[in-house]
Amino acid sequence: MTEPPAPPSVPRGRLRVRRATRADLPVVLDLRLAFDRELLGGDLPPDRVGPHRSQVADYLATHVDGEAYRLWVAEDGGRIVGMGGLVVVDRPPHARSRRSAEGFIVNVYTLPTWRGRGVGRVVMDALVADARTLRLRRVYLRTSDAGRALYEEMGFRDPGNYLSLDLD
Template identity: 25%
Template structure:
């Protein structure tokens, strides 16, 4: 087995959309046809505008087929002591095909993504971990986020 690693480019938008939809289906269950269309349309626009600017994806491939991936969305906010550069990164869409798990592939994908984050001068990386993924993230230095603040959200659409 020979695994190669690379950063996604604008030429990979089709694959990025496909992988995101596969991830969402695995994470949330079957998506409706309307959801697939709306999400796909947004993803195409997002990747065209953001790739190599405020979005990075790393692919692990075997024979030109993606077997593992992770995405990094970069946002800029007013700085504070937690993210002094004002740049914050959110890691998402971390996925490895089941037959390629526990071989260090996801560890290497995330290590490459963390190096990219450093190159972008990102102060802090965040992610939401599943129980299955938590040991991997902890091994890479991620810690549980304890804060005096409560994470809240308001669903608009």
């Protein structure tokens, strides 16, 4: 993907954040694959590139208009420069809360030349606002080193009691 140079700074009011639509999917797919390359630290093995691209494209096409996966994008001057997703997890009711559903935040990504200008923050604010509107009980995410400061500044904390088991 060729990236035109970013402006030196992006006033927060100029960034527009909105739910992604089906028309955004080609751009969003490129952003998501760039996210994967960056977090993997390189390209997938050649035989995985095509299948992975189709799997992601299928997922986005199936879920973009739905309620359980909510993809948000940030635009600067009509160009999508960042994105993030909220996956709603409808778990059984909790003893200490009347709210049962939770949100898993995934694939928060800003084009490299737009970083440090508040794009990630406006996307995250939109995801959390969406979760509040849905009256989710909490949102959680798996952080990268790059995202940690942003998330901690917003109040995300390690609860210390979440364990995970990789099954693949």
